[in-house]
Amino acid sequence: MKTELNLTCCEPVGAGVLDEASAVELAGLFKVLADPARLRLLSMVASVGTGEMCACDLVEPSGRSQPTVSHHMSVLVDAGLVTREKRGKWAWYRLVPERLTFLRDVLTL
Amino acid sequence: MKTELNLTCCEPVGAGVLDEASAVELAGLFKVLADPARLRLLSMVASVGTGEMCACDLVEPSGRSQPTVSHHMSVLVDAGLVTREKRGKWAWYRLVPERLTFLRDVLTL
DNA sequence: CCAATAGATCGATGATTGTCAATATGATTT
DNA sequence: AAATCATATTGACAATCATCGATCTATTGG
Numbered sequence: 001m002k003t004e005l006n007l008t009c010c011e012p013v014g015a016g017v018l019d020e021a022s023a024v025e026l027a028g029l030f031k032v033l034a035d036p037a038r039l040r041l042l043s044m045v046a047s048v049g050t051g052e053m054c055a056c057d058l059v060e061p062s063g064r065s066q067p068t069v070s071h072h073m074s075v076l077v078d079a080g081l082v083t084r085e086k087r088g089k090w091a092w093y094r095l096v097p098e099r100l101t102f103l104r105d106v107l108t109l
Numbered sequence: 110m111k112t113e114l115n116l117t118c119c120e121p122v123g124a125g126v127l128d129e130a131s132a133v134e135l136a137g138l139f140k141v142l143a144d145p146a147r148l149r150l151l152s153m154v155a156s157v158g159t160g161e162m163c164a165c166d167l168v169e170p171s172g173r174s175q176p177t178v179s180h181h182m183s184v185l186v187d188a189g190l191v192t193r194e195k196r197g198k199w200a201w202y203r204l205v206p207e208r209l210t211f212l213r214d215v216l217t218l
Numbered sequence: 219c220c221a222a223t224a225g226a227t228c229g230a231t232g233a234t235t236g237t238c239a240a241t242a243t244g245a246t247t248t
Numbered sequence: 249a250a251a252t253c254a255t256a257t258t259g260a261c262a263a264t265c266a267t268c269g270a271t272c273t274a275t276t277g278g
């Protein structure tokens with residue numbers, strides 16, 4: 001599906017009225033955060049000491065099935081919030097801090 | 110419906126793994142922002158010069174029907190992002206900046 | 219090669235939700 | 249009190265999506 005999220009859009013919400021196109025794009029990004037499972041997965045990747053997290057260590061603590069976790073991680077990757085690198089049998093995820101910063105900036109007045 | 114959103118929860122996402130309850134609560138808040146119509150309505154209220162905005166001035170520019178706008182504004186009010194004050198026949202909305210700040214802080218590492 | 223393992227994809231399903239037309243509520247005006 | 253106006257509520261429907269079991273793909277080790 002891969003909705004190809006744009007990185008360039010969107011003034012802060014207090015900077016003027018959002019046009020429909022930007023609103024759709026931004027809403028799509030917030031939609032990614034609008035799920036408990038994804039928020040938990042994101043926080044796991046964000047707070048791991050080594051900077052990267054193996055998919056194998058996400059399934060059990062998340063309390064979701066393996067296919068569900070895989071699905072959510074794909075959504076996070078497509079949204080640009082994390083990167084996935086496959087090494088051997090394992091998939092390693094890293095946070096993309098700039099993407100969080102971008103979202104923070106949108107919520108500025 | 111009024112999901113009674115809590116104001117007290119949630120460390121920054123990078124501060125540790127979110128527990129399920131906090132994740133549900135936070136996701137509920139992001140869900141409010143995960144809709145183009147609501148984002149536009151919020152940006153209209155956020156960027157009005159006088160600080161308050163009449164519901165009557167939201168319907169036509171939002172491109173949605175009056176019931177739909179009323180619905181979305183209720184969602185924004187319930188989420189604590191705006192306040193509603195009824196004066197006479199009109200409903201006036203004001204941004205709650207602290208609520209946006211709260212969300213910004215959650216996205217901090 | 220073969221078995222085992224990690225992860226991705228597919229298909230189905232139940233729940234949620236954005237939307238509007240119709241109607242209700244409540245305030246103002248004549 | 250009747251008519252009008254702004255907004256809220258209700259009911260219904262289509263679309264989206266989180267979830268899981270089953271299966272597929274790819275990599276490793278024997």
